[in-house]
Amino acid sequence: DHTIVRVGVYENPPKILMGPDGLPSGIFGELIREIALRENWQLQAVSCQWDACLSALRSGELDLLPDVARTEAREREMTFHQRPALHSWSQVFRHQDVSIDSVLDLEGKRIALLAGSVQQAYLQQVAQEFSLQVEWLPVSSLQAALEQVRDGQADGLATNNLFGSHHADRYQLESTSILFQPARLFFAAPLNSHHDYLQRIDHWLTRWSDQPDSPYQRILQGWQTEKPLNTVPKSLWIFAGILIVLLLLALILMKYQRREIRFTRRELKRSDEKLSTILSNLQAYVYIKDLQHHYLYASPKVCELFNCSESDILGQTDEAFFDPDSAAEIFRLDDQTLLSGETLVREEVNKLPGEEEPRTFLSVKVPMRDDQGKIYALCGLATDITEQQRHKKEVHQLIFYDVLTGLPNRRLLLDRLQHSLVNRHQEIGNGAVIMIDLDNFRTLNDTLGHQTGDQLLTAIARRLSHQIRVSDTLARFGGDEFMLLLEDLSADTSVLLNQVEQVLDKLIAAFEQPFILQNQDYVTTASFGVALFSDSQHSAEELIKQAELAIYDAKKVGRNQVRFFDTRMQQQAEHRAELEFGLRRALKENEFILYYQPQYHSNQQLLGAEVLIRWQPPDQPLVSPADFIPVAETTGLIVPMGHWILRTACKQLVRWADDPETAHLTLAVNISAVQMHHHQFVDDVLSILSETGAPAHRLELELTESLLIDNIEHTIDKMLQLKQHGIRFSLDDFGTGFSSLNMLISLPLDTLKVDQAFVRDMHRDPRDLAVARTIIDLGRSLSLNVIAEGVENEQQLKSLRMLGCQCFQGYFYARPMPIDAFIEHCQLPVPLF
Numbered sequence: 001d002h003t004i005v006r007v008g009v010y011e012n013p014p015k016i017l018m019g020p021d022g023l024p025s026g027i028f029g030e031l032i033r034e035i036a037l038r039e040n041w042q043l044q045a046v047s048c049q050w051d052a053c054l055s056a057l058r059s060g061e062l063d064l065l066p067d068v069a070r071t072e073a074r075e076r077e078m079t080f081h082q083r084p085a086l087h088s089w090s091q092v093f094r095h096q097d098v099s100i101d102s103v104l105d106l107e108g109k110r111i112a113l114l115a116g117s118v119q120q121a122y123l124q125q126v127a128q129e130f131s132l133q134v135e136w137l138p139v140s141s142l143q144a145a146l147e148q149v150r151d152g153q154a155d156g157l158a159t160n161n162l163f164g165s166h167h168a169d170r171y172q173l174e175s176t177s178i179l180f181q182p183a184r185l186f187f188a189a190p191l192n193s194h195h196d197y198l199q200r201i202d203h204w205l206t207r208w209s210d211q212p213d214s215p216y217q218r219i220l221q222g223w224q225t226e227k228p229l230n231t232v233p234k235s236l237w238i239f240a241g242i243l244i245v246l247l248l249l250a251l252i253l254m255k256y257q258r259r260e261i262r263f264t265r266r267e268l269k270r271s272d273e274k275l276s277t278i279l280s281n282l283q284a285y286v287y288i289k290d291l292q293h294h295y296l297y298a299s300p301k302v303c304e305l306f307n308c309s310e311s312d313i314l315g316q317t318d319e320a321f322f323d324p325d326s327a328a329e330i331f332r333l334d335d336q337t338l339l340s341g342e343t344l345v346r347e348e349v350n351k352l353p354g355e356e357e358p359r360t361f362l363s364v365k366v367p368m369r370d371d372q373g374k375i376y377a378l379c380g381l382a383t384d385i386t387e388q389q390r391h392k393k394e395v396h397q398l399i400f401y402d403v404l405t406g407l408p409n410r411r412l413l414l415d416r417l418q419h420s421l422v423n424r425h426q427e428i429g430n431g432a433v434i435m436i437d438l439d440n441f442r443t444l445n446d447t448l449g450h451q452t453g454d455q456l457l458t459a460i461a462r463r464l465s466h467q468i469r470v471s472d473t474l475a476r477f478g479g480d481e482f483m484l485l486l487e488d489l490s491a492d493t494s495v496l497l498n499q500v501e502q503v504l505d506k507l508i509a510a511f512e513q514p515f516i517l518q519n520q521d522y523v524t525t526a527s528f529g530v531a532l533f534s535d536s537q538h539s540a541e542e543l544i545k546q547a548e549l550a551i552y553d554a555k556k557v558g559r560n561q562v563r564f565f566d567t568r569m570q571q572q573a574e575h576r577a578e579l580e581f582g583l584r585r586a587l588k589e590n591e592f593i594l595y596y597q598p599q600y601h602s603n604q605q606l607l608g609a610e611v612l613i614r615w616q617p618p619d620q621p622l623v624s625p626a627d628f629i630p631v632a633e634t635t636g637l638i639v640p641m642g643h644w645i646l647r648t649a650c651k652q653l654v655r656w657a658d659d660p661e662t663a664h665l666t667l668a669v670n671i672s673a674v675q676m677h678h679h680q681f682v683d684d685v686l687s688i689l690s691e692t693g694a695p696a697h698r699l700e701l702e703l704t705e706s707l708l709i710d711n712i713e714h715t716i717d718k719m720l721q722l723k724q725h726g727i728r729f730s731l732d733d734f735g736t737g738f739s740s741l742n743m744l745i746s747l748p749l750d751t752l753k754v755d756q757a758f759v760r761d762m763h764r765d766p767r768d769l770a771v772a773r774t775i776i777d778l779g780r781s782l783s784l785n786v787i788a789e790g791v792e793n794e795q796q797l798k799s800l801r802m803l804g805c806q807c808f809q810g811y812f813y814a815r816p817m818p819i820d821a822f823i824e825h826c827q828l829p830v831p832l833f
């Protein structure tokens, strides 16, 4: 009648182990045996691993399990007695070759512990809180844990202090300061059962605990624990307390430091990422080189430029990547930076092997210094500005150069001229501008087309460029005008003139050889207007204007002329400018008047009149056309003015057409060369005719000989178009110019006019008489009407009549007069001849 008590035994010496007799041994084992003896229990030792022991207890397969720490969780699963059988704490033991001093040293360590033990739960939580990466090695028995440490598979183990100390020597273990979970150890029974066993255990423990020679004390001493272990020594609690506080403080500090480190690391990582994002997106090349010019760093852009990886670049010098000249230059500039210790900003032009064109880099080189200020490397930042440079060049070219000829344009020449004028100095520093204007260029353009015109301009630009010094500037000013700036000429006027003349000779000579246009020789000439710096204290614009005035003067005389500017020209120019201003106003304000000068036939018939324009500025005397027509022609104002004259004359013809008395009258209208050459001339005349409804056959257009010189074919074409509508043509001042008989014959004329210059002196100068006779004969033989103008006296009239001239105009009959006077004049009897 023994009570059989099944006791779970697992290997955890010295607390519990299986005795050689198959009964529990160790502190708990012997204790229960002493109690069993007194309570008449028959112990049945059930060997199990710790986990299995717990499960067996829970399921009731065991009645008692020794060495169980009492926790809240366990109290819900099993039942305990009241007085602790043993006090113990957990501790981490390390292999003697491994360094573990604090919890933080567990990072990266392999720690063996009993699977499902309180140590495992506690340490894993601590590791998690401190974000420690610990490799836990759960084992089924503490023996296995010891073996793992011994065999080097684990760095340490966590167990109770008794077990660890017990095996320390044999397994080369050292205790660490990681002490935790002081525990009170009990016998546990399945939940809510065996209260009687537990109560008896409490009974004996209470009895024996205070007796120095009680079985309990003997057992403890027997297992070589120097101090009784039924209570934790006070000093241990204090020590453990201090240790825990210190540990906590250390942990807090460590945790804080770890957070700091983590934060710093994160920040570093972030800024590293930022930097690499910046560097990979930066359009600049960033590099670092050591003092021997070896690459220490190359940004992704540099790798792209060299077409290789960073590892291929590091350690190399520029010789590996640039052509030899470029590499040498880079070396020189790098050296300069390293030696001077100063930041260097330069535009570098470097060539990469295999590339045709060099690249331009805006390069910044900065010496890098260590803490002592010693230069140890060079950091470079280079931006490829090749494209920008090209654009800049293109824009510069567009702004300052003529697209067609590639010569500098007006703006650049003015710029250089201004510069030159500012920088004039004593010995040399004088200069000249020579304006070059092609003769008859418009004719070429009209006849052979603009493309051919462009070819000629290009060829001339090329030829002239060969005649000048490098320091001179030849510019195209627009159209067919070129301007040559000569600088650094002599301050001595006569030497200066000599120098300019030499240049002029060369320029004129450049036009002597024909140009080849459309496979044909083409000879052209130019007029030259020269303005000297020495003549002028004025601005660049004024100097240019002087050259223009000079050329204007040259053109007036004819082609192929050279004129130097003088002050008389200036005055004329100012006068002309005033006139131009006045004429513009006159056009707007209707200040022009038409005068009519009668023309008669020798059969006493009034033929009509020549219309002559007058300008009546307000409160000023009438201005003669001789004064303002040339200005109107050069300014182009003659075109709108000509429209007004033609329209007024046509309206007059319409008025006369209704009256049989006047219906036969014709009106001769002067047409200037500028009008005639205007591309809209024919259309304009025809539209005025249709707009006014004037009878075209009563209108005679008077052309001058000079008008015919330029582009005769074109003129003839226009005349023929107008003649188709009945308009008649007369040639004024024939014989004064250069027109040949050939030309005269080819013109579709109706009337020849004997110029008043011949009429004036024909009775005094036999040469004038001869010319008058020739013109009259010519007219007759070509079946043209001939009219003599400027007839002032009877003597002239008689002579002209004798030569066969039948029509007359001149002061002898009537001066030009306003329309009212003319109408009155028409009523008068026709004078006798």
Ligand SMILES: Nc1nc2c(ncn2[C@@H]2O[C@@H]3COP(=O)(O)O[C@H]4[C@@H](O)[C@H](n5cnc6c(=O)[nH]c(N)nc65)O[C@@H]4COP(=O)(O)O[C@H]3[C@H]2O)c(=O)[nH]1
Residues within 6 Å of the ligand: 597, 611, 612, 613, 624, 625, 626, 629, 645, 669, 670, 671, 672, 732, 756, 789, 790, 791, 792, 809, 810, 811, 812, 816
């Ligand atoms: N000494 C002298 N002179 C006489 C005599 N009979 C007429 N005259 C003048 O001789 C000029 C004849 O005109 P022109 O040769 O076509 O020369 C004209 C013509 O070339 C131009 N002109 C005049 N009116 C016009 C016009 O409406 N259109 C154009 N394009 N030119 C005009 O101005 C020039 C001068 O015109 P005006 O001063 O009106 O001068 C006129 C006229 O007044 C005379 O017996 N003795």
